Amino acid sequence: MAVDNEGAARGSHTTDSADGTPWEPDWDDEYAPVVKAAGRQIKLWREGAGLTQQELGDAIGYSLGMVSAVERAKRLPHPDFLGKADEVVGASGKLAAMKKDVEEARYPKKVRDLAKLENEAVELGSYNEHNIHGLLQTEEYARALFDMRRPAYSEDDFDRYMTARMARQEILTRKHPPTLTFVQEEVTLRRPIGGRMVLRRQLERLLEVGRLRHVEVQVMPTDREDHAGMAGQIQVLKLRDGTAVGYSEAQLSTRLVSDPKQVQILELRYGIIRAQALSPRESLAFIEKLLGEMT
Template sequence: MTDEDNGSDLGLEEDDSLAVMRAVGRMVKVWREGAGLTQTGLGTQIGYCEEMVSAVERGKRVPQPEFLDNTDVALGANGKISAMKKDVAGARVPKKVRDLAKLESEAVELGAYGNHNMHGLLQTEEYARALFSMRRPAYSEDEIDQQVAARMARCQIFERRPAPTLTFVQEEVTLRRPLGGRMVLRRQLEHLLELGQMRHVGIQVMPTSCEEHTGMGGQLQVLKLKNGSTVGHWEAQLANRLVSDPKEVRILEMRYGMIRSQALAPRESLAFIERILGET
């Protein structure tokens, strides 16, 4: 899915993630009060500030595994609080991203066109962090960590077996825009070259000089799933839409096919990326 833009709000929604966070918060509070500790007292014992303890108890912050482990020991919960780490790990990934990752895990083919920055699956951790740090309204540091971790987890698709066929078309400008700085861009370009060497991955570049371009409608993605169905996906500033209507999916498939035909071939594209890397 093309959730790579930093304008879409992928924050926690009213879903099971919030329910888990609130349940964990209530558990911590009950055990803390049972131990006769204040929030400040617990924070001192586990190495966190009172504000963090309060935020966790109110279900406003996702606790790190160390927070739960240290709290479990401090309150003598005998593993009951630590046992929530697996549930909390799921809550750290926003629902939209979980849905996205589920579709990607079921895809036997995935094709994506990106026109303003690297597709999410292609991003290095540094590049992703730079993107989320630019987001406005701004994310907190905890939210940035959450988003980056979720994005990096999705990249496991490259190691999946049997391997899905993955193709990407990136606008030339996305290879030149130094988001995060020159060194972040260099490592991102090196990462693209590494991925492009994988037999089941195809990376193409759409040169700015191209006079015929079917992608003027914006970024898009098409996924063929294990069950034989095909879905499309696109994002805009404040919109995130899954496309399942067969007629609309065919349009997206047609457009993506034409975009690929208008872009540089994979081998030419890797050579093009190497030249840009040399200039960066």
Template sequence: MSSEGVDEPGWDVSPEDEIAPVVESTGRQVRLWREAAGMRVVDFGRAIGYGEDLVRKVERGARIPRADFLDRADEVLNAGGHLRAFKEDMEKARYPKKVRELKMLEERAVELLMYGNHNIHGLLQTPEYSQALFETQQPALSRDEVERGVAARAARKTIFDRSPAPALSFIQEEVTLCRPIGGRMVLRRQLEHLLEVGKLRNVSLQVMPTEREDHAGMHGLIQVLKFGDGTAVGRSDGAFNGRPVSDPKDLRILELRYGMIRAQALTPRESLAFIERALGET
């Protein structure tokens, strides 16, 4: 998936994944404990409240089991905590590597600058909007991939619950607020959510009108994350070949562009009024 499509670029801060072997190993342990208990797949699935097909997928490593699956399996199979012990690994495996990397950075950040010119930023999306957006991907994603993407995006929203709260600045192109991804009702709920988030004291939400003649954001998406130790990391589709950068000189270029975009966009107050009008027209 492209970063423009899902606004989750790879930040290259962790080693290569070893997810598949861990998932396969977990599934194999579930099967061994089930067989040791003398339970058929269909009976085991019924006992833990999951379908036979999903159980078979978990056992062959084709589906990542959720925490409640492992909890129920551990209890029903009297595994003594051996299956529950896989929950942390499975939570890590549930989300794509680049999403885990981005979440790690967002959890450290004290300030985020984010300009989106194609889609509403992932941190601002409702689950319905996220699902509809993933479903537009081509080649088409599987149901499991869509569910995994939506869950990963939801997991990142813990940033809004942090204390002390980070300073969050979002700038969205007008078109991202008008395109009815998922249909009119999905868009309405998305706009209502933006109004709620935009009123948070640590959030600055601005709209870049399409009619604006001067526009410093023609090179595409910009993201800058600043940390408490004075370091930062940033990325833009139109700079440094789309690679993440941390050199102060490179970051200065991204911050300069972002500052110009922010000055050219509507003010936060004007932007909330704009979103309210868009909601009334939807």
């Protein structure tokens, strides 16, 4: 439902787990038909070209096991898989056209759900207390966050979360972006996640995004005596249909708040938090000062 950041396409794919994310859809996952259809189409085009699974795998640099798993919808094909298979079987772009939908299916479902809400939002506000908000993170900062997660992510899950997080940031530059406001605790601007240089580039990114006309970044100083956000992270989204929802993430779960009375409480708290924080202009100056202290 926040862009493939794995770098250049690999020259060969010789193991079942090299690039194919295991596909274990939820019972109500709307992407299941897409993945199954992709597998069927690959099989039909392969058979039409008179190729065995082994022959297709050899031609595109993937193992027999991977080709079989993709056709049975047990593994998600990497975009490179679809592109090369399209050429080998002569599909004239029909397999390659599935790249976007199949790539979105690689993202964890809870991330897709959040991205869908963000895509429907005309206004998004978020208060963050432990780290920089995902929409504002540099790739290296995000990598450092995911890398320190315990228990550690598998390689597949690590790549899925990274790809999804970077893809969500398209909201910043789309043609008609929503109004975005962020309140960051001062400590999130000082904690050197990933190291001092990673933090420096992250602060530079905050300044860059904070100067966009539809974005406001505010800092909540640590020395504030009154603070309406002591109950934790808050995210409120106002949607195109006029409704609003809240979203929060805890240690082992995420929670969507849709009850109007509860959303109203979150909106009230977020409004007070913004009033208690530094203004957007003061906040950018604060971030510039932090950068100056790092030289």
